[in-house]
Every structure is written in C-alpha cells, then in structure tokens.
Amino acid sequence: LTGYFTPECTEEAGREYKRGDDQSERNETSRRIVFDYINDHRLRAPVVVLARWGRVTGIYRPWNQVELDRVIEGREGWAALASLFSFYTVGALAIAGGVIVRRRRNVPVFPLLVPPVIVLFAVGLSLGSNRYRASAEAALVVLAAAAIDRAIQAVRDRRAPEIARVEEPREAFATVPER
Numbered sequence: 001l002t003g004y005f006t007p008e009c010t011e012e013a014g015r016e017y018k019r020g021d022d023q024s025e026r027n028e029t030s031r032r033i034v035f036d037y038i039n040d041h042r043l044r045a046p047v048v049v050l051a052r053w054g055r056v057t058g059i060y061r062p063w064n065q066v067e068l069d070r071v072i073e074g075r076e077g078w079a080a081l082a083s084l085f086s087f088y089t090v091g092a093l094a095i096a097g098g099v100i101v102r103r104r105r106n107v108p109v110f111p112l113l114v115p116p117v118i119v120l121f122a123v124g125l126s127l128g129s130n131r132y133r134a135s136a137e138a139a140l141v142v143l144a145a146a147a148i149d150r151a152i153q154a155v156r157d158r159r160a161p162e163i164a165r166v167e168e169p170r171e172a173f174a175t176v177p178e179r
Helices: 007-016 023-040 042-057 062-071 077-103 110-125 130-174
Strands: none
Touching: 023 042, 042 110, 042 130, 062 077, 077 110, 077 130, 110 130
16 A cells, blocks of 8 residues: 555554543644654655655556545446546646647646646645545646647648548539529
8 A cells, every 4th residue: 555545554543542632632642653654664755755646647556546446435446447547548648738738839838737746746745545636637638638639630731631622623513603
C-alpha cells in the first residue's frame, strides 16, 4: 500500500490512547506517532511521494488501485476500471493537447497546468487516492479537447481537396436553368 494508507496506522494510535483521554490528548498521541514514523522513515519520503503520484495517475500498481477503489472507496468494479482507462485516454490526449497549445505562441498553457500541479503537490503531502485528481480533470479535459480539435482539423485539411472535387459537379448543376 505504498503511497496509499492503511487502517493499521490508526489502530496503532488507538492502542496507545488512555482510557478517559479527551480529543486533545488523543490528537497529541496521534501526532507523536506520526512524527516518530516520519523521523524513522525520512529517507523513504521520495519513494512514497513518487508512489502517490503514480497512484493518482494510474501508473503505479494500477490493478491494486482499482481494487482499492472497489473495496475501500466503494466503487463498482466496472466503474473503477472505466475510471482507470478513461483517465489513461484523457491523460494521453491532455499531454498531446498541452504540446499543441504550447506551440501556439498566442495561447498560454500555464493556467491549464496549475490544477494538475496543485493536485500532485497535495497528493504528495497526503495520500495517492485518484479521487483527489478531480480538481485537475477539468483542465485535463480542456487540453484533451485541444488535441481532439487538432486531430479533426488535420483530417479536414487532408480531405479538403477530395471534398472540393466532389462538390465541383454540384456547382455545375447549379448553373443549369430550371424548367
């Protein structure tokens, strides 16, 4: 579960609570356990952050993430799979769209990159649940739409001479007088 979480962490804190502790005392116990763990595993932080980023992007252990979505998040199995594959599609198109938008000198791509960067930052600090990427998905969809638009335009440009040849005879009929 690297990059995700496990209920065992909270169970450990629960074993150290004293009977009659109020919430502030329980928070202090949890805080101490967390900081002890962080100090003991400081060198693993880069690995954990990369795993979290991998989980939110579907790159690191994707089938495990689908199972976590199903069991812990309560999604139907087909919905978890659809989420994974649709994100792959949108993600690939968004990368292509980002390149296309970047090449257009008069259109800034920076505003569309801010939400994904914020999501990666937040996930790096918390846990790699793909539900956290929701706030970046609108920007990714816009970038993906730019790629789809460019692909449609490329097909139209390629077919333009072909369409013009088909339409020429129709124009010839337009000059024939009606009876």
